Amino acid sequence: MEISGKSNGKHQQVVIIGGGISGLAAAYKLHESDANLKVAVLEAAPRCGGVISSVRQDQLLFEEGPDSILTQKPWALSLIKRLGLNEHIIETERENRRTYVAWNGKLHALPDGFVMLAPTNFVSFFRSTLFSPLGKLRMALETLLPRKEDDAEESLAGFVRRRFGNEALERIAQPMIGGIYTADPEKLSLNATMPRFLDLEKQNGSVIAGLMKSDRKTSGARYSLFISLDQGLGLLVDTIIAKLNPGTIKTNTPVSAIKKSSSGFEVETKDGEIIHTDAVIVATPSFQASKMLHGLDDQLAQRLAQIEYAPSAILNLAYKKTDVPSFKGFGFVVPSKERSSIIACTFVSQKYAKRAPEDTVMLRVFMGGALAKDVYALSDTELIKSARKELKKYLHLDAEPVELKLTRYPNSMPQYHLGHMALIADIQQLSARYTGLAFAGNYMQGPGIPDCICTGETAAESILGSSIG
Numbered sequence: 001m002e003i004s005g006k007s008n009g010k011h012q013q014v015v016i017i018g019g020g021i022s023g024l025a026a027a028y029k030l031h032e033s034d035a036n037l038k039v040a041v042l043e044a045a046p047r048c049g050g051v052i053s054s055v056r057q058d059q060l061l062f063e064e065g066p067d068s069i070l071t072q073k074p075w076a077l078s079l080i081k082r083l084g085l086n087e088h089i090i091e092t093e094r095e096n097r098r099t100y101v102a103w104n105g106k107l108h109a110l111p112d113g114f115v116m117l118a119p120t121n122f123v124s125f126f127r128s129t130l131f132s133p134l135g136k137l138r139m140a141l142e143t144l145l146p147r148k149e150d151d152a153e154e155s156l157a158g159f160v161r162r163r164f165g166n167e168a169l170e171r172i173a174q175p176m177i178g179g180i181y182t183a184d185p186e187k188l189s190l191n192a193t194m195p196r197f198l199d200l201e202k203q204n205g206s207v208i209a210g211l212m213k214s215d216r217k218t219s220g221a222r223y224s225l226f227i228s229l230d231q232g233l234g235l236l237v238d239t240i241i242a243k244l245n246p247g248t249i250k251t252n253t254p255v256s257a258i259k260k261s262s263s264g265f266e267v268e269t270k271d272g273e274i275i276h277t278d279a280v281i282v283a284t285p286s287f288q289a290s291k292m293l294h295g296l297d298d299q300l301a302q303r304l305a306q307i308e309y310a311p312s313a314i315l316n317l318a319y320k321k322t323d324v325p326s327f328k329g330f331g332f333v334v335p336s337k338e339r340s341s342i343i344a345c346t347f348v349s350q351k352y353a354k355r356a357p358e359d360t361v362m363l364r365v366f367m368g369g370a371l372a373k374d375v376y377a378l379s380d381t382e383l384i385k386s387a388r389k390e391l392k393k394y395l396h397l398d399a400e401p402v403e404l405k406l407t408r409y410p411n412s413m414p415q416y417h418l419g420h421m422a423l424i425a426d427i428q429q430l431s432a433r434y435t436g437l438a439f440a441g442n443y444m445q446g447p448g449i450p451d452c453i454c455t456g457e458t459a460a461e462s463i464l465g466s467s468i469g
């Protein structure tokens with residue numbers, strides 16, 4: 001297999017395995033450097049992008065995977081700007097910036113100023129219909145509780161129960177944070193996912209007090225909390241691919257093994273082809289990385305196999321506007337206590353402009369996760385039927401959709417369980433024994449796109465900084 005490079009001089013070679021956003025970010029970082037490397041991205045599927053997939057159908061834009069980028073983490077925005085995609089950035093629609101929480105079969109607005117699990121606007125908080133009077137009192141008590149003195153790792157559930165009480169856990173933290181990670185809050189490590197809340201407690205004695213203090217310091221952010229791209233997040237993938245040297249991407253090329261050779265590594269594809277390379281960046285899900293590494297390092301392979309993944313599904317639905325009862329907001333999340341088949345529902349066409357024509361409403365329903373593997377196991381027909389039943393219950397929406405698209409991801413969401421950071425440190429320590437071997441992916445520092453990009457770029461930098469770069 002030919003590996004493409006910038007000139008015909010002597011090149012060092014780098015193979016990147018996996019063409020999701022983590023692998024592509026690594027490839028682009030190497031491309032931006034002046035190291036004159038020959039790079040190949042080996043992707044198992046017929047297309048790159050991994051779970052990122054934007055499908056245009058007539059005037060509808062379906063995001064089959066992720067649809068938003070968090071702007072508080074800098075790496076995605078920085079890449080978007082370096083790729084020259086500035087003018088394609090779209091912000092969320094200001095007048096619809098409201099989220100609801102389903103509770104007892106009804107939707108309740110999230111109080112203004114609520115930051116994931118803590119209130120900062122007490123007027124709005126005390127008026128909220130989401131919590132009972134006792135629940136509100138318990139949450140407000142957080143400002144008076146002593147801080148935790150030891151550094152023992154805590155689950156999301158343990159932390160929220162201790163500081164804010166059970167209502168805050170069941171009605172807010174589980175659907176908001178557990179929902180993002182599609183995780184069981186009893187197992188989700190707060191240190192590995194939202195260390196900011198631990199820091200706020202440590203530094204201010206109270207999360208609420210810390211948030212209110214940092215709120216006063218924040219001077220007008222440049223973008224809304226979430227952004228997207230006007231043509232969908234697939235534009236990010238397409239633009240990276242277009243900028244890489246021709247021939248860099250090799251699709252339909254699953255890798256089966258990585259072995260050490262006298263001068264570097266041998267990468268073996270499922271077709272039996274052997275590629276000799278100086279360096280390898282493994283940018284696949286960890287369970288796939290584990291399978292490739294058994295011949296190289298059993299201990300490393302075992303550690304990678306320890307990370308669990310949960311399934312998820314996205315159901316995109318388009319309706320005639322006249323068929324959809326009025327709803328002002330971005331959508332709603334559903335706590336697991338509701339025993340619903342859906343985790344969340346977004347009014348896509350109210351969150352971002354130009355996703356659908358004026359006379360159409362686009363909804364996006366998120367299903368599955370670690371707490372609802374039984375839901376994911378349903379057939380397509382049953383899954384769609386159960387999602388539509390929930391839309392009827394919460395939105396009184398009973399009409400037939402004009403378009404509908406279900407996309408399933410059997411092993412998509414890495415679970416950041418207690419002990420995750422120690423496990424990742426272990427993986428990094430074990431892999432450091434091999435010069436020219438680096439890892440990237442959504443199991444390392446967070447599942448969000450900005451973190452994936454950061455891991456890809458860090459892996460590329462580690463190769464550039466090693467003797468091969």
Ligand SMILES: Cc1cc2nc3c(=O)[nH]c(=O)nc-3n(C[C@H](O)[C@H](O)[C@H](O)COP(=O)(O)OP(=O)(O)OC[C@H]3O[C@@H](n4cnc5c(N)ncnc54)[C@H](O)[C@@H]3O)c2cc1C
Nearest residue numbers: 018020021022044050051066067068254255442447448449
């Ligand atoms: C439904 C859903 C919604 C999401 N929503 C958001 C969101 O709105 N915002 C956000 O920031 N994040 C979101 N995420 C998370 C985020 O999109 C992902 O974590 C991220 O895109 C993962 O990128 P990746 O490159 O690490 O992995 P992947 O996208 O999984 O890519 C890995 C690639 O490796 C390839 N591969 C696997 N095995 C091999 C092999 N043996 N040989 C060669 N190639 C192989 C795969 O085919 C795949 O293309 C969402 C995730 C899902 C599933």
